[in-house]
Structure formats: C-alpha cells, structure tokens
Amino acid sequence: PRRDCSLSRLLRRLLSARRSLEICLFAFSSPQLSHAVQLLHRRGVRGRIVTDAQYMGLQGSQIGHLRRIQVRHDQESGYMHHKFAIVDRRMLITGSLNWTTEAIQQNRENVLVVEDAEYVKPFLDEFERIWEEYNPTNYTFFP
Amino acid sequence: PRRDCSLSRLLRRLLSARRSLEICLFAFSSPQLSHAVQLLHRRGVRGRIVTDAQYMGLQGSQIGHLRRIQVRHDQESGYMHHKFAIVDRRMLITGSLNWTTEAIQQNRENVLVVEDAEYVKPFLDEFERIWEEYNPTNYTFFP
Numbered sequence: 001p002r003r004d005c006s007l008s009r010l011l012r013r014l015l016s017a018r019r020s021l022e023i024c025l026f027a028f029s030s031p032q033l034s035h036a037v038q039l040l041h042r043r044g045v046r047g048r049i050v051t052d053a054q055y056m057g058l059q060g061s062q063i064g065h066l067r068r069i070q071v072r073h074d075q076e077s078g079y080m081h082h083k084f085a086i087v088d089r090r091m092l093i094t095g096s097l098n099w100t101t102e103a104i105q106q107n108r109e110n111v112l113v114v115e116d117a118e119y120v121k122p123f124l125d126e127f128e129r130i131w132e133e134y135n136p137t138n139y140t141f142f143p
Numbered sequence: 144p145r146r147d148c149s150l151s152r153l154l155r156r157l158l159s160a161r162r163s164l165e166i167c168l169f170a171f172s173s174p175q176l177s178h179a180v181q182l183l184h185r186r187g188v189r190g191r192i193v194t195d196a197q198y199m200g201l202q203g204s205q206i207g208h209l210r211r212i213q214v215r216h217d218q219e220s221g222y223m224h225h226k227f228a229i230v231d232r233r234m235l236i237t238g239s240l241n242w243t244t245e246a247i248q249q250n251r252e253n254v255l256v257v258e259d260a261e262y263v264k265p266f267l268d269e270f271e272r273i274w275e276e277y278n279p280t281n282y283t284f285f286p
Contacts, residue, residue, distance in 0.1 A: 078249030
C-alpha cells in the first residue's frame with residue numbers, strides 16, 4: 001500500500017506479460033489500463049477477463065472495448081467483487097483497487113504484488129473456477 | 144480466495160488477537176464482526192479503526208457501536224477504500240471484502256491472510272501514516 005498507488009507501476013507490471021493475463025475485476029473503466037490490455041492482446045498475450053455484470057453496463061466501463069479479448073461476467077445478484085490480475089500465471093496483482101480513474105487518482109487504496117506460488121495458486125484456481133462457472137453455455141435461463 | 148469466504152474463519156482469525164487490532168475498512172456493517180471487535184476490546188486488546196467518512200454515515204454502519212474503540216476517518220472527497228486488518232502486528236488480513244453482511248453472504252470475494260513480515264510491514268506503515276493523517280487535531284477547517 002503506497003501513497004502513489006501509481007498507475008505507471010501497475011502498467012509496468014501488466015506490460016511485462018509475455019504469455020497470459022487473467023483479469024478478475026469488479027470495475028474496469030480506466031482507459032489507460034484498457035489500452036494496455038489491448039496492446040498485450042495485439043502482442044499475442046492470451047487475455048481473459050471476468051467482471052461484474054451490473055458494473056459492466058455502467059457508463060465509462062471499458063469492457064465494451066475489450067470484446068476482442070475473452071470476457072465473461074457473473075449471473076448473480078451479488079457482486080463479482082474481486083480485484084485481481086495474474087500475469088503469466090506467476091505474478092499476482094491484488095488489493096482494494098478497482099481499475100477506475102477515480103480510484104487511482106482520488107482513493108486511498110492498496111495493491112499487493114506477489115510472486116510466491118503459495119499465494120498465486122489459490123487465485124489462479126479461483127479464476128479457473130469462476131471462468132467455468134460463468135461460461136455462457138452453462139447459463140440457466142429457466143431454473 | 145475461497146467460495147466460502149467464511150465469516151467463521153474471519154472471526155476465528157480476529158478473535159486470536161491478544162494485544163492489538165488495527166482495522167482499516169471502507170465499509171463496516173456486519174453485526175457479528177462488530178461484536179467480535181467489541182469483545183476483544185473488553186478483553187483488553189487495543190483496537191484502532193480507520194474508516195471512510197461517507198460510508199460510516201450510512202444506515203447499518205457499525206461504526207457508531209464502536210465508539211469506545213478509537214475511530215478515525217478520512218477527510219477527503221475520495222474514498223478510504225482499504226479493506227484490511229492487522230492482528231497483534233503480525234497477521235495481515237486483506238482482500239476485496241468489506242465487512243458487510245451482503246458482501247459476506249452474496250458477493251464473490253477474496254481474503255488473504257499473510258504472516259510474512261515482508262507483506263505485513265507496508266500495511267502497518269500505511270496504517271500508522273493514515274492514523275496520523277486522520278488525527279482530528281490535524282484537521283484544517285479554514286484552508
């Protein structure tokens with residue numbers, strides 16, 4: 001947790017991705033972070049995004065611009081409230097920070113960057129669990 | 144990050160406190176967690192709480208019930224958006240989870256429990272920094 005929970009530091013971590021990027025975010029409206037994810041996609045990094053269905057419909061959400069990347073969202077009344085990303089299956093970026101300009105510029109936030117497998121693994125597992133659970137082919141329209 | 148980001152597990156961690164408990168939370172409205180903090184106070188554990196001024200005024204906030212414990216809040220337009228606690232200055236509990244009943248019961252959340260000093264120390268430092276910054280004697284009423 002640093003006073004300058006800085007965008008440039010977060011961008012640098014993300015742009016270090018060479019193979020894969022998993023993103024699991026309640027709110028994603030920062031144009032700079034969205035551009036970085038699109039850039040990684042063009043470089044051939046495999047991106048997957050899980051987000052919250054309610055937030056993604058709000059004005060300013062970047063999810064619409066990320067459609068070339070695989071996006072899935074929850075189907076529940078509760079929030080998909082995670083705020084983490086995993087770079088190349090080895091670096092976990094997690095904390096209180098949603099990827100919004102307001103949060104980056106105005107809020108008091110923390111971002112933890114961890115490479116110990118002991119901490120990364122449960123988040124990877126959670127991502128894969130959510131990814132399957134939010135697979136559109138698993139939707140139940142008539143429960 | 145576990146499916147049963149369970150209240151009982153969080154309660155058990157908190158109730159292990161013997162000397163001190165620092166809490167830095169955007170939203171605190173869970174009656175069970177509030178009771179646990181009050182119980183620790185009666186047991187002589189030194190509690191300090193930092194919270195967000197906007198959220199603490201909302202209906203359901205537990206902050207009013209925690210007045211016997213030292214409470215400070217931000218003075219900024221942005222959010223004090225952290226969601227962490229530190230038990231006995233050695234165990235960090237952090238993640239996406241606000242201490243609200245809705246979040247515990249309905250949301251997809253993560254809680255990370257870490258005892259490595261390498262990770263605990265920056266959060267302790269951030270707490271002390273915020274605690275000083277939000278000291279009422281430092282308020283500026285006529286900027």
